[in-house]
Amino acid sequence: MTLSINFGGGHMPMSRIGGTMLYASLPRGLPCWVDLCSTEPAAALDFYAALFDWEYQTQPVEQGGAGEDYFVATRDGIPVGGVSARRAAASSWVLHLAVQRVGEAAAAARRFGAQVLRAEEELGALGRRVVLRDSSRAEIALLQAGDGWQFEVGRPGSLIWAELITNRVRFADHFYETLFEYEAREFGDGRRSDFVVWYVGGDSVLARVRMVKDAGPQTEPHWLVYFGVDPAVGVDQTVARARSLGAELRVEPFDSAYGRIAVLRDVTGARFGLIDAGAATGHESAAVYDPYDD
Structure with a gap:
């Protein structure tokens, strides 16, 4: 697995x-x-x-x-x-x-x-x-x-994906591709969308995303982890539940190449993402939609 x-x-x-x-x-x-x-x-x-x-x-x-x-x-x-x-x-x-x-x-x-x-x-x-x-x-x-x-x-309530959000992409690519010998495949135009996927044994395991240029100066490079959502419940209902528990919504639920995605901060301020991966067809990242300017 x-x-x-x-x-x-x-x-x-x-x-x-x-x-x-x-x-x-x-x-x-x-x-x-x-x-x-x-x-x-x-x-x-x-x-x-x-x-x-x-x-x-x-x-x-x-x-x-x-x-x-x-x-x-x-x-x-x-x-x-x-x-x-x-x-x-x-x-x-x-x-x-x-x-x-x-x-x-x-x-x-x-x-x-x-x-x-x-x-x-x-x-x-x-x-x-x-x-x-x-x-x-x-x-x-x-x-x-x-x-x-x-x-x-890969199941509801467990890790499903992770992305490194950084404005120091050359440092990141050299560090991880050298340390772990990842195979890398680049997507996007290198400007608005700069998205590298890293592979182990032919399987895609992680991604690196260039931080959007209008991110606040206080925003540090960071990993964003995503947890799976039960398709019977869905992202929207899970977001509603999280907000009722005190979470802050950072990215409104949207349909993407991953499936349906949202990004929140939990009650202690930690960022995390949700994915209902019912229809993944290609590369897209929530980092494109959220400048993390908080």
């Missing part, structure tokens, strides 16, 4: 079949975890439990001899991500990419211009990770999966 949106065939196979990725099926560079670093973790836990029917398991995270609570979110008993406390910065979702040896991968990332934001740490059965700021200034994590790691993708 791979995390894939296959535009060449005009469909999104991951979103249609879904599945649980296991340790043995984890190629280097594949999205393998998402972690909400929240300024108000209690509020975040309640929000996503109500929106996606998530439940939580608590486990300690050991770093530098000090432990703190880490919440593993599950849906139908399968992990879909984590929630942890963040005290010094704004809330955000942090995408994790798979590596075989986290120490070696982190050293290579530093050589390519990354900075370490959070030193290597143990996430229990999930494995070991390090959190970086890549050379385009976006936050990203590298995860060396443990033997007990598993991760639900």
Whole structure:
């Protein structure tokens, strides 16, 4: 099971079949975890439990001899991500990419211009990770999966896609394509629409989108993670539910080549997207529609 949106065939196979990725099926560079670093973790836990029917398991995270609570979110008993406390910065979702040896991968990332934001740490059965700021200034994590790691993708309430939104596209392309040896395919005209899709083993796994020029100066490069929506419920109803729980709508629901999309901020300020991938036919990104000028 791979995390894939296959535009060449005009469909999104991951979103249609879904599945649980296991340790043995984890190629280097594949999205393998998402972690909400929240300024108000209690509020975040309640929000996503109500929106996606998530439940939580608590486990300690050991770093530098000090432990703190880490919440593993599950849906139908399968992990879909984590929630942890963040005290010094704004809330955000942090995408994790798979590596075989986290120490070696982190050293290579530093050589390519990354900075370490959070030193290597143990996430229990999930494995070991390090959190970086890549050379385009976006936050990203590298995860060396443990033997007990598993991760639900492509189903309602789980990760379905992720895009790097940045105005430092040359830095981003060099960093990720060198570190993970992604195959890259460019779409758009390079001006209004500059959209690169990265592939692992022939499967599309991630995209890089040039930030629109009128983005506010306070807008930093960032990864935008998208969660699947139950087609029986739909994006519009899910957005209405999220807003009733206190979320802020950033991009109104619209039909696109992905399917139907919306982008919100949760109750703690973290951006996330929704996709109902019933009719994906080509490349298009919510980043084109939202300048993220907040």
